[in-house]
Every structure is written in C-alpha cells, then in structure tokens.
Amino acid sequence: MKIKLEIQYDGTHYAGWQRQKNGISIQEKIEEGLQKLFGERVVLHGASRTDSGVHAKLQVAHFRASKILKNIDYALALNTQLPHDIRILSSQEVSEDFHAMRSTKSKIYEYFIYNKPVKSALYYRHSLWVPQKLDVLAMDEASQYLVGVHDFKSFQASNSCFKTTVREIFGIKWKEKEEFLVFSIQGSGFLKYMVRIIVGTLLEVGKGNVTPLEFKEILNSKDRSQAGRTARPQGLFLKEVLY
Amino acid sequence: MKIKLEIQYDGTHYAGWQRQKNGISIQEKIEEGLQKLFGERVVLHGASRTDSGVHAKLQVAHFRASKILKNIDYALALNTQLPHDIRILSSQEVSEDFHAMRSTKSKIYEYFIYNKPVKSALYYRHSLWVPQKLDVLAMDEASQYLVGVHDFKSFQASNSCFKTTVREIFGIKWKEKEEFLVFSIQGSGFLKYMVRIIVGTLLEVGKGNVTPLEFKEILNSKDRSQAGRTARPQGLFLKEVLY
Missing domain, CATH: 3.30.70.660 (Pseudouridine synthase I, catalytic domain, C-terminal subdomain)
Incomplete structure (x- = not known):
C-alpha cells in the first residue's frame, strides 16, 4: 500500500529534507514518526530535496507500508509525533505507480x-x-x-x-x-x-x-x-x- | 534633546515591551543599547506597552539625551547593539512637546x-x-x-x-x-x-x-x-x- 503525504515545514532548524549524518533532516523526523506508527522502518521518498534552511509550503512525499492501520488518519497520527515546525497537511492512498519524485510534472x-x-x-x-x-x-x-x-x-x-x-x-x-x-x-x-x-x-x-x-x-x-x-x-x- | 525612534520587533522571545523583573523586555534591550551609546542611563518611553509575545511592525518611542552625539545615526548605531529580532527603523530629533505615548492620535x-x-x-x-x-x-x-x-x-x-x-x-x-x-x-x-x-x-x-x-x-x-x-x-x- 502506497501513501502520499502533503507536508509543510519551516527549514530553519533542519539540515534540509534529505536524511544525512551531519544534522537532523526533515525526512528523518517524519520517518521516525512513521516507524513509531508502523513498528517498522519506513522509507519516505520526497518530491524535492530542499537544502538546509529552505522551507516548504507544500512538499509531497510517499511511503510504502507493509500493513494497513485501520481507522487511522496518518496525517493526524503523524502530527502528534512531529515538532511544531513540521506538519503533515494531508495523507492519501495512491496507486502503485505513483512516485513522489519521478511522477512530478x-x-x-x-x-x-x-x-x-x-x-x-x-x-x-x-x-x-x-x-x-x-x-x-x-x-x-x-x-x-x-x-x-x-x-x-x-x-x-x-x-x-x-x-x-x-x-x-x-x-x-x-x-x-x-x-x-x-x-x-x-x-x-x-x-x-x-x-x-x-x-x-x-x-x-x-x-x-x-x-x-x-x-x-x-x-x-x-x-x-x-x-x-x-x-x-x-x-x-x-x-x-x-x- | 528629544529623539523619536521607529522600532520593529518580533515579540516571541520577550516578556513584552515594558521593563520588568520577570523577563527580558524590548524596552530594556534598547535602553541597554542607548546606555552604551551615551555612557549614561537613558529612559525610553514607548507608544504602546505590547504584551509578552506580541509583535510590532512599527512601534514608536522617544528618549531624552543629555548630550548630542555628532555625526551619529542613532538607528544604525543602536542596531549594532541589538539582537536581530529588534530593529530600529529610523531615528529623528523631535520637539520638546512630543511624547511617544501622550501625543498619540x-x-x-x-x-x-x-x-x-x-x-x-x-x-x-x-x-x-x-x-x-x-x-x-x-x-x-x-x-x-x-x-x-x-x-x-x-x-x-x-x-x-x-x-x-x-x-x-x-x-x-x-x-x-x-x-x-x-x-x-x-x-x-x-x-x-x-x-x-x-x-x-x-x-x-x-x-x-x-x-x-x-x-x-x-x-x-x-x-x-x-x-x-x-x-x-x-x-x-x-x-x-x-x-
């Protein structure tokens, strides 16, 4: 099952979107939230690798989950795990051929x-x-x-x-x-x-x-x-x- | 000599405009800068006593200086003393009857x-x-x-x-x-x-x-x-x- 997330963040305190060794990234923060939710490591694919300090009014990402969490709003559930400068605006199930980066027009x-x-x-x-x-x-x-x-x-x-x-x-x-x-x-x-x-x-x-x-x-x-x-x-x- | 200042600030990290014991105020920060500039205690009178956390796109204040600093732009000089979330937008000499709070229309x-x-x-x-x-x-x-x-x-x-x-x-x-x-x-x-x-x-x-x-x-x-x-x-x- 593939889930698409719409994400907003203030990049001030992050080393950019992409997970890396030299600082805390936005991807890492959300993946940590997903791991808590699903009880397993989940990889998040973002549409854009924004640099350190860059913000997003609307970033898009997707992840694949091995199980379905019934009656769970992923956006709501993730936001309880995230700092106030990262917010999931919406979540939505998407077809298998959707890719947050490659499908971008x-x-x-x-x-x-x-x-x-x-x-x-x-x-x-x-x-x-x-x-x-x-x-x-x-x-x-x-x-x-x-x-x-x-x-x-x-x-x-x-x-x-x-x-x-x-x-x-x-x-x-x-x-x-x-x-x-x-x-x-x-x-x-x-x-x-x-x-x-x-x-x-x-x-x-x-x-x-x-x-x-x-x-x-x-x-x-x-x-x-x-x-x-x-x-x-x-x-x-x-x-x-x-x- | 009376000087009028136009001031902008982000109130997030301050206990409000007015000097007080329970936290750092914007008035205090600017008064500290004025003291360094003039080498004496200077009292700043603000137009509005904004609460803790409240911001100002344009606050007005005045102070009285016992001496004239020649060729000094007070706004420029003060900004070098102030944190980035308090900025003096302009300074201007005003007549003796001007009062930042009482003269407000x-x-x-x-x-x-x-x-x-x-x-x-x-x-x-x-x-x-x-x-x-x-x-x-x-x-x-x-x-x-x-x-x-x-x-x-x-x-x-x-x-x-x-x-x-x-x-x-x-x-x-x-x-x-x-x-x-x-x-x-x-x-x-x-x-x-x-x-x-x-x-x-x-x-x-x-x-x-x-x-x-x-x-x-x-x-x-x-x-x-x-x-x-x-x-x-x-x-x-x-x-x-x-x-």
Missing part, C-alpha cells in the same frame, strides 16, 4: 526578498534582506531568458552530480506580496542550488551590475563561475508540486 | 488568524490557528458595534488599572492576506488585552456560538466574564502609531 518555488533600508526584525527567518534599490523591470526582463528548455549548468552548485543539466522552465513571475518582492519560478525540475544561484545573479541585474543581455550570456556560458552568489536559503520556499 | 493593531484545517508549520510564531470554519460576515457585523466611543470594560484584563475604560474605535476591517484572515482595528487607545479579548470573543461569533447582537450585549454589559477568551499574543501586531 512540475514544481513551483518562491523566493522572498525583503527590499527595505533596514533589516526586518520579523521576517529574517523567511526572506533575504536587500537594502539596495532594485530595478525590478530589469530583473524581470533578464529572468524571462530562463523560460523554455535550457542547459542550466551555470546555475548549478559546483559540487553537483546530476546526469543532465538540461531542465525546462515553464514560467517566471515577480510579485509584490505585502512587504516582500517575490520571485516565483515553475519548472520541470531544478538542479542543486539552482533557484538560489538564479536569484543571486538576478539581484546583480537588479543592482545594475549585470544587464539583462549579460544575464542571458551567463545562462549560455554554462559556467558556474560567471553567475552570481548563491542567495541565502532562508528566502526560498517550495510552494507546490504538480502531478 | 491613534494606533492600529492587526490580528492574524490562520484559518486552515491543519496548524501551520511556518507561521505559528505570528498567528493564531483556528481550524473551525468561521463565519467572517457575522464576525464583521459584530465587530462594527465596537466603532465609536464606548466603555470597553468587558474587553479589559481583569487585573487592569486604567482610570477610565472609555476609548474610541475609529475603524475595523477584515482582510484576507495570503493565507491569513486579518482583523485590523484603529483606535484612540487600547486597554490591557483589549484587542486579544475582542478577537477571542469575535471568534465565538465566527464559530456560531455568539450572535452579532449578543456580541453587542457583551460590549454593553461592561462585564469581562461575559466576553470570550483572550486570544494568544502571537497573532497580534502593533501595526502603526499615528500622531
């Missing part, structure tokens, strides 16, 4: 920029502070070069090991949401640090250090060293996973 | 309600979770009875000691902001716990336990025991102070 990420003169006392856990004035029109113009099928090697962590660096970006939007400037990107898949390096490079465009055409050249160069800095993880949210 | 508070079936992993520090379906129209209808000059004794902490419990409410609004239902209230002044008790009572209206007319009767009863529970401080933000 697209994912949407949002990056929150707090663009005010003074750092926020309230939102430092959930945004990147940029005190400089930003040219949002130029950032938008540059970012539209990313839409379509491209080799995104320029925007990948240098220690990365994906087989192919070609991905498709379906759409990019810039929105003002309350006190934030929000960069929203929908794509078929994302390389390691990809959204954060894209945002870091677009901020150079916003500050006037890189023109939109130069940004296009950075994309075409397939050279990580041409791109800007990796923007801090705190501003990044996995917003949705579409199947 | 009105204050605006916002209360954030997260009205979804599952508690939020992301926003528990900044909102009240209400899983039940709420009748927002009924809550809005009830809340409009608060507008005008009234004796708000029903909506005051029982251990309170204000001379008069009459205040004027200038306006009330309900808004949907992203994932939140936001209650916004502007008034001449507020009693201890007033906004939180009002919200707690309006939530009873939203859940269908109290009708809008019964809410009006609770206001008129001048009896704290008729009103609902004090809503948790985490959802409350001091939004603005007007002079």
Whole structure:
C-alpha cells in the first residue's frame, strides 16, 4: 500500500529534507514518526530535496507500508509525533505507480526578498534582506531568458552530480506580496542550488551590475563561475508540486 | 534633546515591551543599547506597552539625551547593539512637546488568524490557528458595534488599572492576506488585552456560538466574564502609531 503525504515545514532548524549524518533532516523526523506508527522502518521518498534552511509550503512525499492501520488518519497520527515546525497537511492512498519524485510534472518555488533600508526584525527567518534599490523591470526582463528548455549548468552548485543539466522552465513571475518582492519560478525540475544561484545573479541585474543581455550570456556560458552568489536559503520556499 | 525612534520587533522571545523583573523586555534591550551609546542611563518611553509575545511592525518611542552625539545615526548605531529580532527603523530629533505615548492620535493593531484545517508549520510564531470554519460576515457585523466611543470594560484584563475604560474605535476591517484572515482595528487607545479579548470573543461569533447582537450585549454589559477568551499574543501586531 502506497501513501502520499502533503507536508509543510519551516527549514530553519533542519539540515534540509534529505536524511544525512551531519544534522537532523526533515525526512528523518517524519520517518521516525512513521516507524513509531508502523513498528517498522519506513522509507519516505520526497518530491524535492530542499537544502538546509529552505522551507516548504507544500512538499509531497510517499511511503510504502507493509500493513494497513485501520481507522487511522496518518496525517493526524503523524502530527502528534512531529515538532511544531513540521506538519503533515494531508495523507492519501495512491496507486502503485505513483512516485513522489519521478511522477512530478512540475514544481513551483518562491523566493522572498525583503527590499527595505533596514533589516526586518520579523521576517529574517523567511526572506533575504536587500537594502539596495532594485530595478525590478530589469530583473524581470533578464529572468524571462530562463523560460523554455535550457542547459542550466551555470546555475548549478559546483559540487553537483546530476546526469543532465538540461531542465525546462515553464514560467517566471515577480510579485509584490505585502512587504516582500517575490520571485516565483515553475519548472520541470531544478538542479542543486539552482533557484538560489538564479536569484543571486538576478539581484546583480537588479543592482545594475549585470544587464539583462549579460544575464542571458551567463545562462549560455554554462559556467558556474560567471553567475552570481548563491542567495541565502532562508528566502526560498517550495510552494507546490504538480502531478 | 528629544529623539523619536521607529522600532520593529518580533515579540516571541520577550516578556513584552515594558521593563520588568520577570523577563527580558524590548524596552530594556534598547535602553541597554542607548546606555552604551551615551555612557549614561537613558529612559525610553514607548507608544504602546505590547504584551509578552506580541509583535510590532512599527512601534514608536522617544528618549531624552543629555548630550548630542555628532555625526551619529542613532538607528544604525543602536542596531549594532541589538539582537536581530529588534530593529530600529529610523531615528529623528523631535520637539520638546512630543511624547511617544501622550501625543498619540491613534494606533492600529492587526490580528492574524490562520484559518486552515491543519496548524501551520511556518507561521505559528505570528498567528493564531483556528481550524473551525468561521463565519467572517457575522464576525464583521459584530465587530462594527465596537466603532465609536464606548466603555470597553468587558474587553479589559481583569487585573487592569486604567482610570477610565472609555476609548474610541475609529475603524475595523477584515482582510484576507495570503493565507491569513486579518482583523485590523484603529483606535484612540487600547486597554490591557483589549484587542486579544475582542478577537477571542469575535471568534465565538465566527464559530456560531455568539450572535452579532449578543456580541453587542457583551460590549454593553461592561462585564469581562461575559466576553470570550483572550486570544494568544502571537497573532497580534502593533501595526502603526499615528500622531
């Protein structure tokens, strides 16, 4: 029996989604809860391996259970086992051919920029502070070069090991949401640090250090060293996973 | 010389605005910073005594300095002394007759309600979770009875000691902001716990336990025991102070 979970988390206190030796991961926390529930080791497969410090409004994962727990709402039961910064929003039985990562059609990420003169006392856990004035029109113009099928090697962590660096970006939007400037990107898949390096490079465009055409050249160069800095993880949210 | 400060803070880790023996207050933190700057004890007067756990998007305070520090931006200098959850947004010299609390014309508070079936992993520090379906129209209808000059004794902490419990409410609004239902209230002044008790009572209206007319009767009863529970401080933000 396969179960799909919808999960929300605040990544502040975690070493990212994926289980690892150097810190407590979100996957590990939920797997511990599942183990208590089922009395056996359960492996959780997530749609996205969010980095340390990155948040999820809606992450999706699945697991296979060897037995059926009757009259149990898995979301409710798991939430009693989990810390307050990880919540299971829903659980649902799915067909055997569903795979949280492989069945994904697209994912949407949002990056929150707090663009005010003074750092926020309230939102430092959930945004990147940029005190400089930003040219949002130029950032938008540059970012539209990313839409379509491209080799995104320029925007990948240098220690990365994906087989192919070609991905498709379906759409990019810039929105003002309350006190934030929000960069929203929908794509078929994302390389390691990809959204954060894209945002870091677009901020150079916003500050006037890189023109939109130069940004296009950075994309075409397939050279990580041409791109800007990796923007801090705190501003990044996995917003949705579409199947 | 009198200096006015605009201040933002996350109240999560503080015992409220006002200096006290039972915990670390925001006033104390800023006064410590001022003492380092001026080399003498400086008293800070805030516009609003926000409760423990309550946040401020914009609090106003003033202090009197016995000397002038030349070429010093007080906001910048203070921020280097303060923790990241307290930020001075601006500083400005004001005339001798300005008083952060007494000169106030009105204050605006916002209360954030997260009205979804599952508690939020992301926003528990900044909102009240209400899983039940709420009748927002009924809550809005009830809340409009608060507008005008009234004796708000029903909506005051029982251990309170204000001379008069009459205040004027200038306006009330309900808004949907992203994932939140936001209650916004502007008034001449507020009693201890007033906004939180009002919200707690309006939530009873939203859940269908109290009708809008019964809410009006609770206001008129001048009896704290008729009103609902004090809503948790985490959802409350001091939004603005007007002079």
